Structures are given as structure tokens and as C-alpha cells.
Amino acid sequence: MKTNINVAIIGVGNCASALVQGVYYYQKVARDQRPVGIVFERVGPYTIQDIRFVAAFDVDKRKIGKDLAEAIFSPPNNAYKVTEVEPLGVTVKPGILLDGVADQLKNTFIPVAESTLEDVVRELNSANAHVAINFLPTGAQRASETYAEAAIKAGCAFVNAMPAMIANHPEIPKRFEESKLPLAGDDIQNQVGATVLHKAIIHLLHIRGVKIIDTYQINIGGTPDFLNLMYRKEQKEKTKTEAVLKMAEGQEFPAYIAPVAYIPFLGSKKIAHMLIEAQGLAGVPIRIRVDLEVYDPWNNAGIMVDVIRIMKLALDRGVGGPVYSLCAWAFKNPPIHAPPEIARKWVEEFIEGKRDR
Ligand SMILES: NC(=O)c1ccc[n+]([C@@H]2O[C@H](COP(=O)([O-])OP(=O)(O)OC[C@H]3O[C@@H](n4cnc5c(N)ncnc54)[C@H](O)[C@@H]3O)[C@@H](O)[C@H]2O)c1
Structure with a gap:
């Protein structure tokens, strides 16, 4: 009932x-x-x-x-x-x-x-x-x-x-x-956060046969959550990095994903910058850059x-x-x-x- x-x-x-x-x-x-x-x-x-x-x-x-x-x-x-x-x-x-x-x-x-x-x-x-x-x-x-x-x-x-x-x-x-x-x-x-967006791009490249060379995602924000992450970010880095790497299983590439700065005047805004470097046929380069701005909570x-x-x-x-x-x-x-x-x-x-x- x-x-x-x-x-x-x-x-x-x-x-x-x-x-x-x-x-x-x-x-x-x-x-x-x-x-x-x-x-x-x-x-x-x-x-x-x-x-x-x-x-x-x-x-x-x-x-x-x-x-x-x-x-x-x-x-x-x-x-x-x-x-x-x-x-x-x-x-x-x-x-x-x-x-x-x-x-x-x-x-x-x-x-x-x-x-x-x-x-x-x-x-x-x-x-x-x-x-x-x-x-x-x-x-x-x-x-x-x-x-x-x-x-x-x-x-x-x-x-x-x-x-x-x-x-x-x-x-x-x-x-x-x-x-x-x-x-x-x-x-x-998050609904449309850095992780799900990054995952979707990596998965798209993977299923389209593209070789991923490397990727990073850096996050900045002004919430108490970000302040805490400046001291204790190990588990957050792990969950975010594994989430992205799992979208291209079988491929190995370096991924750097981390909260990097607490900037108080950003308030509850979070800004994520991402770069994905990849190669298509004959190793010809593909580069994707993404900027995302959201109210994190x-x-x-x-x-x-x-x-x-x-x-x-x-x-x-x-x-x-x-x-x-x-x-x-x-x-x-x-x-x-x-x-x-x-x-x-x-x-x-x-x-x-x-x-x-
Ligand atoms: N969009 C997001 O903001 C988002 C997304 C995914 C995960 N998270 C995670 O969710 C968690 C909460 O995020 P937030 O922005 O609300 O953080 P926050 O720092 O604003 O809130 C955490 C609250 O927990 C309280 N607290 C600390 N220790 C406690 C304890 N032992 N018992 C009871 N309360 C305690 C703090 O006083 C604070 O009020 C964080 O771990 C964050 O990484 C947040």
C-alpha cells in the first residue's frame, strides 16, 4: 500500500x-x-x-x-x-x-x-x-x-x-x-555533472572505434564541499576516475580527474574543464575540450x-x-x-x- x-x-x-x-x-x-x-x-x-x-x-x-x-x-x-x-x-x-x-x-x-x-x-x-x-x-x-x-x-x-x-x-x-x-x-x-558528461564522451569515442590517448578533468568551486576536498580528495578522485575509465574497457590511457581549487567567490557554482585527446584512422588526432558550469548542489x-x-x-x-x-x-x-x-x-x-x- x-x-x-x-x-x-x-x-x-x-x-x-x-x-x-x-x-x-x-x-x-x-x-x-x-x-x-x-x-x-x-x-x-x-x-x-x-x-x-x-x-x-x-x-x-x-x-x-x-x-x-x-x-x-x-x-x-x-x-x-x-x-x-x-x-x-x-x-x-x-x-x-x-x-x-x-x-x-x-x-x-x-x-x-x-x-x-x-x-x-x-x-x-x-x-x-x-x-x-x-x-x-x-x-x-x-x-x-x-x-x-x-x-x-x-x-x-x-x-x-x-x-x-x-x-x-x-x-x-x-x-x-x-x-x-x-x-x-x-x-x-549529478544530473548533468562533469562525471556523466565525461563518461558519455569517452563511451562514445570507445564504441566509435577511436583510440583514446589521454584525458583530464579539473574542477573548481566555492562550496564547503570543495573546501573539504582540498584536504580530503582521495576517495572522490578514485570514484570519478574509475567511473570514466570503466566506459572504455579494454583501452588503457592515463586519466587525471580531480578537484583542484576552492575559490570562495564562485559560491555554489562548479566549473569543470575537460580535455580528451584521441586518434582516429592512421592515428590522425581528435581533440575534445569541454567547459561545464553548474550549480553543484x-x-x-x-x-x-x-x-x-x-x-x-x-x-x-x-x-x-x-x-x-x-x-x-x-x-x-x-x-x-x-x-x-x-x-x-x-x-x-x-x-x-x-x-x-
Ligand atoms: N553535487 C554535489 O554537490 C555532490 C555530488 C556528488 C556527491 N556529493 C557529495 O555529497 C556530500 C555532501 O555534499 P554537500 O555539498 O552537501 O557537503 P557539505 O559540506 O555542504 O555538507 C556536509 C554536512 O555534513 C555535516 N557533517 C559532517 N560530519 C558529520 C557527521 N559525522 N554527522 C552528521 N553530519 C556531519 C557538515 O556539518 C555539513 O553540514 C559530499 O561528500 C559530496 O562530495 C556532492
């Missing part, structure tokens, strides 16, 4: 801000408009109208204790503001700090401690959360594992939107499988609206472990990679009930 989709947010940063604003926009400001920027208007019985935010956790004292509607606009968040949000009746609770904040940023982020695992489980249970979304900063491996454990204990589906190894962890996916709880990850792939919110509803569908169907189709479609580092058009077909088949997961 269809119910609302109760969503818990772990890390009330810019991605949470765009997601909460986007859902609110179509529920309250433009309710009669067909939503722009989501792939599936309907996922099984679910539309964007069915999403409710019921719990939120953070470690920054500028956010803890505030209504989620206020916390999403609290510093250092700087996501593009589309709409004011009325109070949601959800108070941001203290999270479990562990490795959530880079040592170099502890003063800037003003972290305060802290809940225990049991506190988080209790909060998820009392909010009757169906889907928990992990929006922690890159580098927070231990904290992400702990929240995944809390989701299992509370009977929630878990979305790992950041690059920690959760859907690719050697043990954690089995725990979700045994608990009959859906898992999606790792590291959400908004670029994943639309995809997340789809992910939330697909995860609820998986929960309704008793799916346990990674939802492979969804992971391949919506994440940079899924357990099974596929080119975008194939991953989309898998997701459509899953929604229609023609594929188990």
Missing part, C-alpha cells in the same frame, strides 16, 4: 539544502506544475508529492537544534536559494562525529559532539524513517559506516550519496541483504528525488542489498558499472518489476 516516503538526512549541507528546497518548491510553491529536472514523474505509485523529511543529523552547532527549514540556510551552506521554506517540524539532532570533519576544518565548522549510535537509531525509529541519505563530507568513511549500521538497526533503506565505500564495502552490502533492506551508492552522480537534487522514490519502491518489495540498476544509473562508483543509456534501461525495468534489483 502506498504511504508517504519518510526521509532522514545525515549531514544538513548544501546537497540537503537543494533537495529540501526542490521538494518544497513542487509541494508548495509550484504544486500544479509538472516538475522539471527529474527523470521519472512517477516511480511506481510515488511522485515528488509523497516525499516527507522526518529526521536530520549534523555536527555543526550552527545547524543543531534548528528546524531543518532554517538549518539548510545556515552557514557555511551557500547553495543557490530558489525558495524560502516554511518550518518543517523537524529539529536537526546532533550526529556522530567520528571522522566527519577534516582536522584542518574543525575550527571553521564548529563541530559539537555528539550522539551515540543508539541515539541515532532511536531517532530514526521514532521518526519512522524509510530512507536515510548520507550527505557527509568526503573522507568520512568511519562515520558513514556507523550511519549505515544505524540504518540497518532502524530498518531503513540507506543511500550513500558520498564517496565512502559502503555499497562497495566487502561486508556492509551483505548486512543489508540479510536484513532485507535496500542499499544504494556510492557517490551520487542543485545538480544532484533532481536525481535524488528519483533515488528516494526508487529506494522506497525497493523497500516495499523487500529488496535487500545493493539495488544494482539504481546504483549504476545514479552513482559514480556502483558495484556494477554500465554506460548511462544501459543503466537507465535497467532502472526502468526495475521500476516496472521486470528486474529484481
Whole structure:
């Protein structure tokens, strides 16, 4: 039977801000408009109208204790503001700090401690959360594992939107499988972000018989996410680079893909520069240059609206472990990679009930 989709947010940063604003926009400001920027208007019985935010956790004292509607606009968040949000009746609770904040940023982020695992489980249970979304900063491996454990204990589906190894962890996916709880990850792939664009170009060259010589993608931006990446970018580089290399399997070429600068005055804009050098018949050169400019947090919110509803569908169907189709479609580092058009077909088949997961 269809119910609302109760969503818990772990890390009330810019991605949470765009997601909460986007859902609110179509529920309250433009309710009669067909939503722009989501792939599936309907996922099984679910539309964007069915999403409710019921719990939120953070470690920054500028956010803890505030209504989620206020916390999403609290510093250092700087996501593009589309709409004011009325109070949601959800108070941001203290999270479990562990490795959530880079040592170099502890003063800037003003972290305060802290809940225990049991506190988080209790909060998820009392909010009757169906889907928990992990929006922690890159580098927070231990904290992400702990929240995944809390989701299992509370009977929630878990979305790992950041690059920690959760859907690719050697043990954690089995725990979700045994608990009959859906898992999606790792590291959400933006709607039209640098990764999916780079993947599509590399895949196109590959299937057209072109030899790829080398490629780079450098990213700059002005969000707290970029600031964190200046200190902890290892997992992000890995998920982005592997995502691109997997699109030309059998070819070997150097790829340099990295966030390279935090530039505060860019705000929540992200700029990506890409170069792909290749050869056609007789080694004749082909060079592709791409410049992409997007509002980074908004670029994943639309995809997340789809992910939330697909995860609820998986929960309704008793799916346990990674939802492979969804992971391949919506994440940079899924357990099974596929080119975008194939991953989309898998997701459509899953929604229609023609594929188990
Ligand atoms: N488009 C995008 O912006 C995009 C795309 C793909 C992946 N991601 C990933 O999603 C994650 C979130 O991005 P963001 O821009 O919202 O980052 P952000 O830095 O704005 O937000 C992270 C939030 O997590 C909080 N936090 C830190 N440690 C915590 C803990 N232990 N428990 C609870 N909260 C904690 C911080 O205080 C902050 O509010 C990042 O890892 C990013 O790399 C973002």
C-alpha cells in the first residue's frame, strides 16, 4: 500500500539544502506544475508529492537544534536559494562525529559532539524513517559506516550519496541483504555533472572505434564541499576516475580527474574543464575540450528525488542489498558499472518489476 516516503538526512549541507528546497518548491510553491529536472514523474505509485523529511543529523552547532527549514540556510551552506521554506517540524539532532570533519576544518565548522549510535537509531525509529541519505563530507568513511549500521538497526533503506565505500564495502552490502533492506551508492552522480558528461564522451569515442590517448578533468568551486576536498580528495578522485575509465574497457590511457581549487567567490557554482585527446584512422588526432558550469548542489537534487522514490519502491518489495540498476544509473562508483543509456534501461525495468534489483 502506498504511504508517504519518510526521509532522514545525515549531514544538513548544501546537497540537503537543494533537495529540501526542490521538494518544497513542487509541494508548495509550484504544486500544479509538472516538475522539471527529474527523470521519472512517477516511480511506481510515488511522485515528488509523497516525499516527507522526518529526521536530520549534523555536527555543526550552527545547524543543531534548528528546524531543518532554517538549518539548510545556515552557514557555511551557500547553495543557490530558489525558495524560502516554511518550518518543517523537524529539529536537526546532533550526529556522530567520528571522522566527519577534516582536522584542518574543525575550527571553521564548529563541530559539537555528539550522539551515540543508539541515539541515532532511536531517532530514526521514532521518526519512522524509510530512507536515510548520507550527505557527509568526503573522507568520512568511519562515520558513514556507523550511519549505515544505524540504518540497518532502524530498518531503513540507506543511500550513500558520498564517496565512502559502503555499497562497495566487502561486508556492509551483505548486512543489508540479510536484513532485507535496500542499499544504494556510492557517490551520487549529478544530473548533468562533469562525471556523466565525461563518461558519455569517452563511451562514445570507445564504441566509435577511436583510440583514446589521454584525458583530464579539473574542477573548481566555492562550496564547503570543495573546501573539504582540498584536504580530503582521495576517495572522490578514485570514484570519478574509475567511473570514466570503466566506459572504455579494454583501452588503457592515463586519466587525471580531480578537484583542484576552492575559490570562495564562485559560491555554489562548479566549473569543470575537460580535455580528451584521441586518434582516429592512421592515428590522425581528435581533440575534445569541454567547459561545464553548474550549480553543484542543485545538480544532484533532481536525481535524488528519483533515488528516494526508487529506494522506497525497493523497500516495499523487500529488496535487500545493493539495488544494482539504481546504483549504476545514479552513482559514480556502483558495484556494477554500465554506460548511462544501459543503466537507465535497467532502472526502468526495475521500476516496472521486470528486474529484481
Ligand atoms: N553535487 C554535489 O554537490 C555532490 C555530488 C556528488 C556527491 N556529493 C557529495 O555529497 C556530500 C555532501 O555534499 P554537500 O555539498 O552537501 O557537503 P557539505 O559540506 O555542504 O555538507 C556536509 C554536512 O555534513 C555535516 N557533517 C559532517 N560530519 C558529520 C557527521 N559525522 N554527522 C552528521 N553530519 C556531519 C557538515 O556539518 C555539513 O553540514 C559530499 O561528500 C559530496 O562530495 C556532492
